[in-house]
Amino acid sequence: MEMIHLDPPAELAMPLGEAMFTQRAIRRLDPDRPIDDAALKLILDAASKAPNGANLQATRFLVIRDRGRIRAFGALYHEAWWAKRADAYGWEPDQELPADSPYRMAAQLANEMVDAPAVVLAFSPGPPALTAGSVFPAVQNLMLAARAIGIGSVLTSLHPVVMDRLHEMFEVPTEFGFHACVPLGYPRGRFGRTRRRPSAGTTFIDRWGTPPRWASTDGGS
Amino acid sequence: MEMIHLDPPAELAMPLGEAMFTQRAIRRLDPDRPIDDAALKLILDAASKAPNGANLQATRFLVIRDRGRIRAFGALYHEAWWAKRADAYGWEPDQELPADSPYRMAAQLANEMVDAPAVVLAFSPGPPALTAGSVFPAVQNLMLAARAIGIGSVLTSLHPVVMDRLHEMFEVPTEFGFHACVPLGYPRGRFGRTRRRPSAGTTFIDRWGTPPRWASTDGGS
Numbered sequence: 317m318e319m320i321h322l323d324p325p326a327e328l329a330m331p332l333g334e335a336m337f338t339q340r341a342i343r344r345l346d347p348d349r350p351i352d353d354a355a356l357k358l359i360l361d362a363a364s365k366a367p368n369g370a371n372l373q374a375t376r377f378l379v380i381r382d383r384g385r386i387r388a389f390g391a392l393y394h395e396a397w398w399a400k401r402a403d404a405y406g407w408e409p410d411q412e413l414p415a416d417s418p419y420r421m422a423a424q425l426a427n428e429m430v431d432a433p434a435v436v437l438a439f440s441p442g443p444p445a446l447t448a449g450s451v452f453p454a455v456q457n458l459m460l461a462a463r464a465i466g467i468g469s470v471l472t473s474l475h476p477v478v479m480d481r482l483h484e485m486f487e488v489p490t491e492f493g494f495h496a497c498v499p500l501g502y503p504r505g506r507f508g509r510t511r512r513r514p515s516a517g518t519t520f521i522d523r524w525g526t527p528p529r530w531a532s533t534d535g536g537s
Numbered sequence: 538m539e540m541i542h543l544d545p546p547a548e549l550a551m552p553l554g555e556a557m558f559t560q561r562a563i564r565r566l567d568p569d570r571p572i573d574d575a576a577l578k579l580i581l582d583a584a585s586k587a588p589n590g591a592n593l594q595a596t597r598f599l600v601i602r603d604r605g606r607i608r609a610f611g612a613l614y615h616e617a618w619w620a621k622r623a624d625a626y627g628w629e630p631d632q633e634l635p636a637d638s639p640y641r642m643a644a645q646l647a648n649e650m651v652d653a654p655a656v657v658l659a660f661s662p663g664p665p666a667l668t669a670g671s672v673f674p675a676v677q678n679l680m681l682a683a684r685a686i687g688i689g690s691v692l693t694s695l696h697p698v699v700m701d702r703l704h705e706m707f708e709v710p711t712e713f714g715f716h717a718c719v720p721l722g723y724p725r726g727r728f729g730r731t732r733r734r735p736s737a738g739t740t741f742i743d744r745w746g747t748p749p750r751w752a753s754t755d756g757g758s
Contacts, residue, residue, distance in 0.1 A: 318734075319732040319733055319734055320733070320734075320735055321730045321731075321732055322558060322730070322733070322735070323558065323730075324552065324554035324555045324557070324559070325558075327554070328553045328554025328555075328557070329552045329553070330553050331545065331549060331550045331551065331552065331553070332549045332551050332552070332556045332681060332682065332685045333545035333546050333547070333548070333549025333550065333583070333682075333685075334545045335553045336545070336549070336583050336586045336587075336681075337543060337546075337583075337586050338545070339587075341588060341592075353749070353750055353751055357736055357749065357751045360736035360739065360740050360749075361735065361736045362554070362557050362558075363736065364733045364734060364735065364736050364739050365557045365558050365560065365731055365733055366557075366677060367562060367677070367680065367691070367692045369692075369694075370639070371733075373733060373734050373739065375739065376739055376740070376741065377736075377739055377741070378741050378743075378744075378745060379740060379741070379742050379743070379749070380743055381742060381743060382743045385743050385744075444669075445665050445666040445669070448665075448666070448669030448670065448673060449669065449673055449676075449692060449694060449716070449717060451673075452669060452670055452672075452673030452674055453673055453674070453676065453677035453680075453692065455670075455674065456587060456588070456673070456677040456678065457677065459588065459674075460553060460557075460681075461553065461557070464553045464554075470588070471588045471670060471674065473590075473670060486743075486744050486745055487744050487745045487746065488745045489745065495670065496670060509542045509543070509544075510542075510586055511541065511542055512540055512541070512543070512585045512586055512592075512594060513539075513540050513541075513585060513594050514541055514543070514582065514585065515578055515581035515582045515584065515585050515598075516578075518594065518596065518597055519581050519597070519598045519599075519600060520597065520598070520599050520600070521599075521600050521602060522599075522600070522601060522602060522603045522606050522707075523599075523606075523707050523708050524599060524707055524708040524709045524710065524713075525708065528574070528577070528578065528581075528600070529574055530574055530578045
């Protein structure tokens with residue numbers, strides 16, 4: 317398939333700043349409102365425009381839309397989510413989390429992935445450590461474009477324990493490594509501003525430890 | 538430093554689609570036009586808004602602005618660029634490349650990095666394979682925001698042969714792994730549309746190998 321120029325889609329008219337500054341992780345998806353072809357194409361075209369090493373464009377997206385396949389994948393996701401917490405904290409699958417646990421929303425998504433309207437999985441050939449830089453810019457484009465047309469998403473990963481079954485389930489060639497799982501759906505909640513460290517807290521100038529000049533005037537407290 | 542809400546900056550008013558669809562790799566940077574504090578803060582604030590694992594926001598950006606340090610880094614970058622080509626193709630440093638080589642522009646950047654107006658290096662603690670997904674969405678935000686205010690950038694990496702010296706040169710703690718190098722500058726050339734595979738050539742539906750329905754109508758040839 318040859319490479320082509322595409323004009324910027326009129327649907328992606330949201331100001332860049334608004335898309336970035338309101339790109340909240342959306343984990344509560346409306347199971348009854350599907351993502352149509354036009355929306356999917358739009359956000360995957362946006363993904364394809366991202367920078368990538370030597371313009372090889374080796375990233376491939378597998379979109380799960382079939383209800384039966386999403387249910388099967390959702391069960392795998394649930395297992396992988398709890399396997400990660402077993403590794404990290406020794407938790408048991410489906411154990412009750414405290415009301416103030418920062419993981420409650422993510423645990424809810426692990427339960428609800430079976431009902432996601434669509435799920436995008438990103439793969440690329442070659443060692444993940446060397447190819448991640450050619451995958452995640454595209455994943456971020458995809459999520460920003462989704463935001464711009466009102467579709468929520470959240471960037472998630474999968475525990476290695478399910479990886480062989482994932483490849484089997486969708487007939488993914490073994491040389492294609494998994495990078496990211498992004499469920500898509502219209503939000504049950506709302507988009508909103510995110511809380512983040514200001515750049516004065518993430519940036520050094522000229523040597524490690526030297527804050528930028530703007531640190532003194534920008535929320536540095 | 539506490540986390541804060543930020544309003545979308547008025548300077549990032551470019552439509553999302555235009556920013557993404559004209560985010561060309563800019564390797565020819567104007568050495569005589571510096572990047573001011575306001576522009577740097579804007580694009581680093583945009584970077585800080587990206588999704589990242591558990592909202593830990595562990596990515597740190599080292600911005601090189603001092604001319605002497607950029608020159609020292611540029612020499613390191615030049616060595617690293619040719620080391621990668623020695624590994625891949627057995628090339629000698631600074632050897633002449635054929636006029637039609639796809640690497641000519643990148644080789645020119647390896648020569649000109651010493652004159653870049655600014656260079657952003659991205660680091661995060663922990664194994665790069667596990668943390669890349671929390672770094673590159675921010676790097677992509679940074680480059681899109683730069684594009685929106687007329688600043689060119691290109692996503693590059695560094696050969697491991699220079700890594701210890703990079704950490705020494707900028708006093709980077711050893712636990713912070715390097716992910717990406719993004720030179721910034723106003724373009725000597727122009728922004729323009731990128732040529733990419735259409736999403737019909739990067740996407741499968743429900744199982745590997747099944748193209749989307751829109752493949753039959755969208756540049757599939």
